[in-house]
Amino acid sequence: MDRKKSAQRETLRKVLKYVRHYWPFLILSIGAAAVTVVLTLYVPILTGEAIDYIVEKGKVDFVYVLHTLQKIGIVILFTALAQWIMNVSNNKIAYHTVQDVRNQAFRKIQILPLKYMDDHSYGEVVSRVIADVDQFSDGLLMGFTQLFTGVITILGTLLFMLTRDVGITLVVVLITPLSLFVANFIAKRTFTMFRQQSEARGEQTALVEEMIGGQKVVQAFNYEEEALEHFDEINKRLADCSLKAIFFSSLTNPCTRFVNSLVYAGVGLVGALSVISGGITVGQLSCFLSYANQYTKPFNEISGVVTELQNALACASRIFALIEETPQIPEPEDVKTLEHTDGKVDLEHVYFSYSPEAKLVQDFNLHVQPGQRVAIVGPTGCGKTTIINLLMRFYDVDRGSIRVSSRDIRSVTRKSLRGAYGMVLQDTWLRTGTIRDNIIMGKPDASEEEIKAAARASHAHSFIKRLPKGYDTVITEDGGLSQGQKQLLCITRVMLCLPPMLILDEATSSIDTRTEMHIQEAFAKMMQGRTSFIVAHRLSTIREADVILVMDNGNIVEQGDHKSLLEKNGFYAKLYNSQFLSGQDTAAVTE
Template identity: 70%
Template sequence: MADRSGNNKKKVNQGATLKKVFERLGKYRIFLIFSILLATVSVALTLYIPKLTGHAVDFIVSRGNVDFPGVLRVMVQIGICTLVTALAQWLMNVCNNKMTYQIVRDIRNEAFHKIEILPLKYIDGHAYGEVVSRVIADVDQFSDGLLMGFTQLFTGVATILGTFCFMLSVNVKITVVVVLITPLSFFVANFIAKRTFSMFKIQSETRGEQTGLIDEMIGNQKVVQVFGRGEDVTERFDEINERLNRASLRATFFSSITNPSTRFINSLVYTGVGITGAFAVVRGSLTVGQLSSFLSYANQYTKPFNEISGVVTEFQNAIACAQRVFELIEEEPQIPEPEQAVVLKDIDGNVKIEDVSFSYVPEQKLIEDFNLDVKPGQKIAIVGPTGCGKTTLINLLMRFYDVTGGQIKVENIDIREVTRKSLRAGYGMVLQDTWLKTGTIRENITMGRPDATEEEIIEAAKASHIHSYISRLPKGYDTWITEDGGGLSQGQKQLLCIARVMLCRPPMLILDEATSSIDTRTELKIQQAFAKLMEGRTTFIVAHRLSTIREADVILVMKDGKVIEQGNHESLLEQGGFYRHLYESQFAH
């Protein structure tokens, strides 16, 4: 019963996926119509040639008794049919290519745009390489199957119907023999195709898992080597690779036996036509030329069954891959903004957090009943042990995640009622984990302000103490770097991120261990630059080094998702609570 239920679910999934493909095909129906018409013309002329060949054979009666004018006339007709057929096939392939790659382009665009609006929890919960595999490898596999389907399916079906009509016009009895044996090909192809879909789906999922591991290892190769995990990673890769090998072999084996099986059936058809036709020629009910035409038709009639069976198995792979892509496209997007969403302007930096609760996993509470009232221009430091909710609070302020209870207000407006773009534009953020994009240093600094002038860029770089280093590079600000920073040190990458914020000069700042990778001397200079930048700006500072937050207006001491202490540096030390314990543990001699 369970197996039957599973099979029904698989059929529903396949049917639903095919429906989505055809929906996207509707935009390009004009190419589909032309492709079908051209396939019909190509097949009709291809099938007319054997009939002409039969006439030519009948013009050759015996030695010295040949109707050469008749043979020449037939040869000219065959030549014209061949040229028109070649042109029709070329135009059909143009239509099929156009149709396939337009659909593939649309699906990739949909997938990429969906990634842009997916909630952060989806990205956090999936390996990056696995997501990349869906958008790149799976779509490639889908396009290959779709192109093969369009190219061979139309011509195959047209050939079967056309040859059937031509065979009927030559001899009805032999046509019946062909039609009675042929359905065996359908049964064989259908039997195998049903079993290959699940195998290709497993192959596609395992390929995604492998891509995810490769992406993860390339991005963290230094860590892997430092901790000597090379052998363990290799073993893990070998295990996934072996699973992919088994899945691919099974899928390929079952799909590859379709062609020989249908060829065997087709050989039976050809043999049946040859024997039946030979008796008909002996009886005088069929000429030799007609038999030669019929044998040609029988061969052409059975050939599409081989091609269609190949298309069916390849199409199983394509649909399995398409299903994974559509799963990504149909993921629940982040909560949409209300139609009347407010665009934040003239932000003073007034932030209120009222009775906020949040947890990544419902059964595991993180932040509960959190309240905070931040006045414009205040410096709010957030300290506490690892896992207490410091970075989570930043994610909530930026609305990377939505609160599960309570509300966060900016300028007395619930941030769920404002546009995400205007909210995030109000913050300048420097994280402990730096992020750079592939491009020039200039492009990385001006990410938030592409229209900044050269003077403003240099001023921001000087304020973040990275200008002198950039000036020593061969191409200065036009030096090309990759997303991992290339030859830049971790500290230099962090300075570039700081320069990016210095250039934007937003009304509010979030500094999450912003100077953690910078040497002490440079850090003092950066702190001075930050002090100047923070003047009049509401600033949230996440810090482990308590020496960097002594001047904060309010220090929030967090533990287990709750603010257990609140005040300035001196008052918290006087309380002699958890903050004092943290402070003394850092500065104990």
């Protein structure tokens, strides 16, 4: 329990760090709330005075009553203005704070190591940035709107009642702790439940994102029933968490209303006795009854706010956990920009594993001369893609070093290192935008002629021309184009930049054989004078490679060109013979 309280206080402290940037609006909100409360508490006084001037039939001071009603109207008008200022200020605080939190969360995602994304589902991360921040926003807005006015109303009402009658005020003060006890009892039990609800919602979002993204695979393998069962299990857990959280939070209002009724009854009883004894007038009693309502109403609102804040803090703790994740290793202050790359790459005594328990790359050594074409082949899990991740510095080596142009890649900026590579992967990625936007991603200042030349070189120009608006056609990440057309656009993107080094990871896996022949010609021109790493590529490309690295269990077990490796009749020859039927030279070398 102490740990939970400490976690809540720490989360609240982090929230206040964001809020303090908008202290002028905070001061304005508190000031407007104070004005609202004072004017609201002044109205019952005026009403009580008006009642006292209605003595009996035929003895009503209509002039004074009318004058009092005019004052009440003016007070209400200023109260409304103060409430509007307070609400505007609270909206500014809440939504600007949420904007800052989301911006920082998205910035953190950009610098998180890929390991974080590998260990967390995309849907769960999306749920934190979108759904959890929305819940946090709602709780924060309600908190500022009702908490300020509620607290000031309670204090102001007590002060006004003390100036009128100490005895009646004492009745109110004695019953009040019961309401606070009820609210505190419920609040302690709702935070954990709201946190479980938030976590279950994140799991549900992740599952939905996965199932929608892989709907074709789900249907192809008849996985619908299993997917439904998994979804039902998470959905049931979410329903249970939500029902428990809502059940306890819904107890707040009726419980505090019961206590409020006790306060109202106590004020009415003691006040009536005071009127009979001549201590106060009937108008003053009406004023006290009005204060009793105004005094108890904030307890209902604050108890509701406390419940909502429990949910908001639970969601905030999840988004702050993302923001506070350890980023990728920062670049040193003396880091340089990688310029004039000649394409020489050296890996010396490289050790790397994704987890300490499962060793992968062990004492890996490789020396690539400028302009060489290096093919990397081997069975699944041998470390081919891992080598690419290390070359691009998506992951850092555990031991050893990787040098480009005789410079350790940890001594140069990641931006300049990755800018020296052109990368075409088996998995295509396009963003929502025009065809042109997707092509110029690596070279935003490219001219129209350069764009079309790159598209012609990759054989994408012909299908782009057939689109409704050509290069201005808007596409989405998943819709509108075939997988092969998406891959052609990714190849065009690299064709446009023509960096000094290339990485082709199953770059033509989704392209038909005829188009692949044209692409291979384009690749041959593009690779001239450029260091190229070809991962698990098709046989025609592997045959043309200067060096073929045969990997197994993170180590190079054989090295040479296609002909010499076949003559050795070793691991590569077995891999070749097991994957190719006689005469089918255009088949793919698969992982």
